[in-house]
Amino acid sequence: xxxxxxxxxxxxxxxxxxxxxxxxxxxxxxxxxxxxxxxxxxxxxxxxxxxxxxxxxxxxxxxxxxxxxxxxxxxxxxxxxxxxxxxxxxxxxxxxxxxxxxxxxxxxxxxxxxxxxxxxxxxxxxxxxxxxxxxxxxxxxxxxxxxxxxxxxxxxxxxxxxxxxxxxxxxxxxxxx
Numbered sequence: 001x002x003x004x005x006x007x008x009x010x011x012x013x014x015x016x017x018x019x020x021x022x023x024x025x026x027x028x029x030x031x032x033x034x035x036x037x038x039x040x041x042x043x044x045x046x047x048x049x050x051x052x053x054x055x056x057x058x059x060x061x062x063x064x065x066x067x068x069x070x071x072x073x074x075x076x077x078x079x080x081x082x083x084x085x086x087x088x089x090x091x092x093x094x095x096x097x098x099x100x101x102x103x104x105x106x107x108x109x110x111x112x113x114x115x116x117x118x119x120x121x122x123x124x125x126x127x128x129x130x131x132x133x134x135x136x137x138x139x140x141x142x143x144x145x146x147x148x149x150x151x152x153x154x155x156x157x158x159x160x161x162x163x164x165x166x167x168x169x170x171x172x173x174x175x176x177x
């Protein structure tokens with residue numbers, strides 16, 4: 001019996017690296033490392049830790065105060081024909097003032113007209129507010145304005161200055177390649 005247990009432990013140690021491989025995007029070459037440039041000299045960004053709490057914590061499941069921007073009082077156009085920025089912004093502000101919630105963009109294309117001249121990004125200014133679509137390949141936010149160099153289309157920061165900082169325990173500072 002002891003030999004079977006030892007054989008199992010040994011085989012688990014030998015074969016576990018095969019199963020422990022992590023997923024990687026097919027858009028990056030196999031030898032990709034942070035700071036790498038492609039054959040044309042373009043920098044390949046590392047978004048490994050982008051997202052809610054650096055991807056260390058799953059998104060909270062919010063089931064209360066779900067605001068569908070296509071319904072009353074927002075009536076955002078989901079065909080891409082009419083600018084929906086003001087309706088989306090109003091829903092985000094309403095959710096924030098209510099203490100949080102989900103601003104839901106159902107399947108469709110939501111046109112926004114965000115420009116440098118107008119300085120009018122969509123702003124998420126409150127805690128506990130989620131901007132949620134219907135899923136990959138279903139909900140699109142489309143800015144047809146070509147003059148967006150250096151422009152934030154969506155900003156996330158508190159109303160009264162400062163910044164939100166997540167001080168998670170799994171932060172890794174990369175200091176060398």
